[in-house]
Amino acid sequence: MSSTRKHPAALPFLFFSEMWERFGFYLLLAILQMYLTDAETGGWAMDRKTAVDIFGTFIAFVYLTPFVGGLLADRKIGYIQSIIWGGILMGIGYCGLAVHNLTVFYASLALICIGNGFFKPNISTLLGNVYNDERYKELKDTGYNIFYMGINLGAFTCTFIAAYLRNTIGWGAAFIAAGIGMFIGVIIFVIGLKHYRHADVRKPEQPGDMSLNSIFAQVFIPVLVVGAIGWFIPGNIFGTDSTDAFIFACLPIVYFFANLLRKAGATDKQPVKALLAIFAVSILFWAVFKQNGTALTTWAQYYTDREMPAALVAPAKTLMLSETVTNKQDSVVAYDHEFRVIKNEKGQPVKELGKPVYLKNVAPEKMPPEGESINLINTEQFQSVNPFFVIILTPLVVAFFAFLRKRKKEPSTPTKIxxxxxxxxxxxxxxxxxxxxxxxxxxxxxxxxxxxxxxxxTAGELLLSPMGLSLVSKLSPPRLTSLMMGGWFLATSMGNKLSGVLAATWDLYENKANYFLVNFVLLIFSAGIIFVMLRWLNRVFRANT
Known part of the structure; x- marks a missing residue:
């Protein structure tokens, strides 16, 4: 390798593999709630509470399965095989969503969850292993920032493809595009194998480690049993059967990590404790952040002025990247004042003579004349705003911390979080x-x-999410790296499920300002906790990096 190379040759292959994987994943997230609630163009016409419950449960399991995938990759399968097979399962799952059958729909979501469990933690760990080379150690934070920008390139472009395919062909075509993107990511990963095959180092069991059989007996079987109890217990403790089952199922895994800390050796105990503390605090961040696919999608769809600027109308119509609504009376699906579909006693959407739902709360001065149309930005395209900011801000953040690093003033990773x-x-x-x-x-x-x-x-996210990945890679005892990466995704999973629980309360707030104030309290509370722990976290960080 050339001595002038700043980053390892593996980075671009891992970057583009992750970019295409995230293309498919965020395409699904951008349209999933709309697909579930759509009562007009071939969706499932579910009520919003059911849709956000499915959404929250899905993204929770997407980030829960990495606990299993990371452990199996660590001990048995290896990172490369896990990534390849995980990507293939996800691709099949995306394509399966194009079949309008509820059984196939849930089976496809399950495949995506399982595939993600093998793909997501292990590509992050593989990247960390590549940067463990002495030539690249100081660039690990920057490497993760660049890697994170790849995630967001995929997330930015996918909504335009989703909008085009949904407008021209239908929901199924958009889901198939997500699958094709995933398969492209797998192909790129295989092409670059020679650059990171050396970093695919399994961590065999060490004296004092739990065997895989013990882990399955003490963790996964209890997860299934306790989760089933949560599902079938009479009534709903936490709102829905799926939420009860998920929270109950998390208990044995939480116990596993607590036991891991209890049994850790003297050199491992403090870094493991610090990581678990960061995991706990990050749950509340994800609970708020992941509402982009639920509450903020509802806000964009019904409460936001989406009329397209005049200069963009012609190119948008040419590219089929706009929705059109016409101010005229027609037979339309009926909505109540909270923009929920009104259904009859059989659960079917009620039709009424009226105007498109978008026009229900348009200001009088913005209402198009009778019989005329306006062009709207597609709802899912607002979810490109977050990755857009990541792409714009990432180079600035990297340059800012490089500037501070040269002057020996760069804040620690816990401080950034x-x-x-x-x-x-x-x-x-x-x-x-x-x-x-x-x-x-x-x-x-x-x-x-x-x-x-x-x-x-997004500015806050750039100081937390990639830094969290970097912190796990830096602080984890070598034999526990992928397992602790699974712990990071477990915390993300819990936050994701909580985001669905919070979004399900949207209709309970007459004044939506109160809904967003609850989110503020959650985030500022989590920030307060980490600042209280910061001196100790920095001490552990300095001692172990």
């Missing part, structure tokens, strides 16, 4: 402002409010 939580909490005030500006939905809010919210939370 703490400030990331503070900045993220401020994003909720953008949405409080949006609610006030539009009279609590009496008229539509400017899309700049949503744009600003995504911009602020």
């Amino acid at each position: 703490a400030w990331g939580l503070v900045i993220s909490s401020l994003s909720t005030f953008m949405m409080v402002g949006a609610v006030m500006a539009c009279g609590n939905g009496q008229e539509k809010a400017s899309f700049w409010w949503l744009f600003g919210c995504y911009g602020v939370i």
Whole structure:
């Protein structure tokens, strides 16, 4: 390798593999709630509470399965085989969603969850292993930032493809595109094998480690049993059967990590304890952040002024990247004042003579004349705003910390995470402002409010999410790296499920400002906790890196 190379040759292959994998995943997240609630163009016409429950449960399991995938890769399968087979399973799952059958739909989501469990933690761990070379150790944070930008390139482009295919062909075509993207990612990964085959180092069992058989007996079987109890227990403790089952199922895994800490040797105990503390705090961040696919999608769809600027109408119509609504009476699906589909006693959507739902709260001065149409930005394209900011801000963040590093003033990784939580909490005030500006939905809010919210939370995200991955790679005892990476994704999983629980309360808030204030309290509380622990976290960090 050339001595002038700044980053390892493996980085671009892992970058583009992850980019295409995230292309498919975020395409699905961008349209899943709309597909589940759509009552007009071939969706499932589910009520919003059911849809956000499915969404939250799905993204929870997407990040729960890496616990299993990381452990099996560590001990038995290896990272490369796990990534390849995980990607193939995900690709099949995406394509399966194109079949409009409820059994196939749930089976496809399950395949995506299982595949992600093998792909997601292990490609991150493989990248960390590549950067463990002495030539690259100091660039690990930067490497993860660049890797994270690849994730967001995929997330940015996917919504345009989703909008085009949904507008021209239908929901199924968009799901198939997600599958094709995943298969492209697998192909790129296989092409680059020679650059990271050396980093595919399994961690055999060490004296004192639990065997795989013991882990399955003490963790996974209890997970299934306790999860089933949560599902079938009479009534709902936490709102829905799926939420009860998920929370119950997490208990044996939480116990496993607590036991791991209890049995850790003297040199491992403090770093493991620090990581578990970071995991616990990050749950609340993900609970708020992952509402982009639920509550913020609802806000974009029904409460945001999506009328396209005149200069963009012609190219958008040519590329089929806009929706059209016409101000005329027609037979349309009926919605109530909370923009929920009204159903009859058989659970079927009620039709009424009226105007498109988008026009229900358009300001009088913005209402198109009778019989005329306006062009709208597709709802899912607002989910490109977050990755757009990641792409724009990542080079600035990398350059800023490189500047501080040269002057020996770069903050520690735990400090970056703490400030990331503070900045993220401020994003909720953008949405409080949006609610006030539009009279609590009496008229539509400017899309700049949503744009600003995504911009602020993205700044916080860049100090938390890639830094969390980097922290796990730096602090984890070598034989536990992939397992602790699974722990990071377990915390993300819990946060994701909580995001669905929170989103399910959307209709309970007459004043939507209160909904966003609850999100603020959660984030500022988590920031306060980590600042209290910061001196200890920094001490552990310095001692183990």
